[in-house]
Amino acid sequence: MRLLVRSARNSLGGVTLAQATALVLPVVIVAQAQPSRYAILLVTALLSTLIWEAVFAALRKYPFSFHGLTTALIFVVMIPPTLPLWQLVLMLSLGVILGELIFGGRGYGFINPAVVALCLLVFSFPQVQLPPASQSLALAVVPGAVWLLLLGLISARVIAGTVLGIVGLMFLGGTGVHILTIGTALGFGLIFLICDPTGAAATNPGRWIYGVLAGGLIILFSGGQNPTADSVVFAAITASVFAPLIDHLVVLGHAKWRGVAHG
Amino acid sequence: MTSNLRHITDPLIQNNPITLQTLGICSALAVTTSLSTALVMSIALTVVLCLASALISLIRNHIPNVIRLIVQIIIIASLVIVIDEVLQAFAFEISRQLSIFVGLIVTNCLVLGRAEAFAMRNAVWPSMLDGLGNGIGYSLILIIVGSIRELLGAGSLLGYTVFISRADGGWFEPLGLMQLAPSAFFIIGLLIWAIRTHWTAQVAAPKFAIKTSRVPR
Numbered sequence: 001m002r003l004l005v006r007s008a009r010n011s012l013g014g015v016t017l018a019q020a021t022a023l024v025l026p027v028v029i030v031a032q033a034q035p036s037r038y039a040i041l042l043v044t045a046l047l048s049t050l051i052w053e054a055v056f057a058a059l060r061k062y063p064f065s066f067h068g069l070t071t072a073l074i075f076v077v078m079i080p081p082t083l084p085l086w087q088l089v090l091m092l093s094l095g096v097i098l099g100e101l102i103f104g105g106r107g108y109g110f111i112n113p114a115v116v117a118l119c120l121l122v123f124s125f126p127q128v129q130l131p132p133a134s135q136s137l138a139l140a141v142v143p144g145a146v147w148l149l150l151l152g153l154i155s156a157r158v159i160a161g162t163v164l165g166i167v168g169l170m171f172l173g174g175t176g177v178h179i180l181t182i183g184t185a186l187g188f189g190l191i192f193l194i195c196d197p198t199g200a201a202a203t204n205p206g207r208w209i210y211g212v213l214a215g216g217l218i219i220l221f222s223g224g225q226n227p228t229a230d231s232v233v234f235a236a237i238t239a240s241v242f243a244p245l246i247d248h249l250v251v252l253g254h255a256k257w258r259g260v261a262h263g
Numbered sequence: 264m265t266s267n268l269r270h271i272t273d274p275l276i277q278n279n280p281i282t283l284q285t286l287g288i289c290s291a292l293a294v295t296t297s298l299s300t301a302l303v304m305s306i307a308l309t310v311v312l313c314l315a316s317a318l319i320s321l322i323r324n325h326i327p328n329v330i331r332l333i334v335q336i337i338i339i340a341s342l343v344i345v346i347d348e349v350l351q352a353f354a355f356e357i358s359r360q361l362s363i364f365v366g367l368i369v370t371n372c373l374v375l376g377r378a379e380a381f382a383m384r385n386a387v388w389p390s391m392l393d394g395l396g397n398g399i400g401y402s403l404i405l406i407i408v409g410s411i412r413e414l415l416g417a418g419s420l421l422g423y424t425v426f427i428s429r430a431d432g433g434w435f436e437p438l439g440l441m442q443l444a445p446s447a448f449f450i451i452g453l454l455i456w457a458i459r460t461h462w463t464a465q466v467a468a469p470k471f472a473i474k475t476s477r478v479p480r
Contacts, residue, residue: 098449123442
């Protein structure tokens with residue numbers, strides 16, 4: 001087990017593999033309602049992300065990777081199954097290029113390409129409504145979440161911070177807090193959008209701040225009510241934009257504290 | 264003459280005010296939702312830039328150095344007021360759409376930038392050409408961005424329908440994103456990317472380099 005964890009952590013391909021493993025169950029749960037439609041969506045999504053990956057690998061002369069895999073899977077879980085294929089291809093292409101490949105591939109950017117694609121989709125086509133997450137989807141996320149936590153790819157601090165932000169703001173707002181409803185609406189987005197290792201903050205105090213910020217934004221964007229799919233997506237992208245700043249400030253603060261204590 | 268002509272041709276791509284110097288981005292985002300507003304804004308800015316450069320260059324030896332910015336701004340602001348009045352008189356609808364952005368030409372970094380960097384040190388004719396060239400370079404980007412945004416966001420160009428939208432029985436589905444300011448950022452960013460891929464001399468040196476190091480196992 002330790003060897004597996006270590007090898008998965010030490011290679012970028014391993015990160016993608018681990019995330020993809022965690023995504024299998026949610027994809028299956030979502031797809032079982034309309035298997036043939038989801039098969040078409042999945043193949044199209046995978047082709048569009050992986051083709052761009054190949055194009056950039058050829059243009060910039062680095063080895064081909066399968067990072068587009070997780071982007072495509074996350075995107076397909078979040079979208080309505082009725083989405084026209086050309087919209088899927090267009091938005092996923094823009095998301096992968098502008099959110100990841102333009103920076104040099106996974107790990108070099110600062111936002112999750114699936115989040116970018118979803119944001120562009122909701123902005124571009126106002127008639128598209130992201131479907132609310134089902135209870136079975138939230139349950140299907142749990143094993144994957146445990147797996148990713150074990151591998152150290154997502155941080156428990158971000159999860160705790162986000163929940164704290166949501167519950168705290170709802171409590172302050174005087175809305176009734178139903179943990180189950182929140183968990184259902186939040187589960188998938190929290191693990192795969194907000195906790196994304198490239199999008200989240202990377203310092204430990206920064207992870208708390210990032211989580212609380214994301215949680216607060218979710219409640220703000222859903223108007224004080226229970227989280228909606230849109231609000232989770234927009235909170236994820238906004239918090240990701242702030243993550244590098246949060247990390248920077250944490251590092252500065254740490255250096256200053258060290259200077260005072262030991263200087 | 265060829266040396267003077269360079270003042271017009273250089274700012275088109277090689278030294279473009281928007282894509283290389285990243286000046287005047289604010290108005291490039293705000294007025295490019297349709298081609299007509301982009302065109303009118305381009306003309307207004309080019310006229311102001313040309314005349315301001317010429318006027319400032321004309322009196323450059325008489326401007327006391329300590330108050331030169333004030334003098335420059337006064338000249339630019341007077342010209343902008345004239346242009347604004349002309350637009351309100353002859354193109355009221357467009358002027359209403361451009362709202363404050365004609366007035367904001369006063370604070371457009373491009374106009375003041377050319378006055379400071381060029382007109383204060385050069386004769387009238389080259390200054391005017393420099394203003395014209397930079398104006399055209401700015402206009403070029405505005406027109407490209409405006410065309411793309413109007414075509415994809417509304418399916419029309421200059422108000423004439425090019426693609427019939429699905430609501431009217433056609434096939435085209437307008438991209439709502441194109442009507443929002445971020446799309447102008449994306450388009451300008453992609454333009455800069457394309458230009459710098461072709462003219463690699465424009466690529467800025469990276470602020471941070473990625474170090475390769477071995478992580479101890």
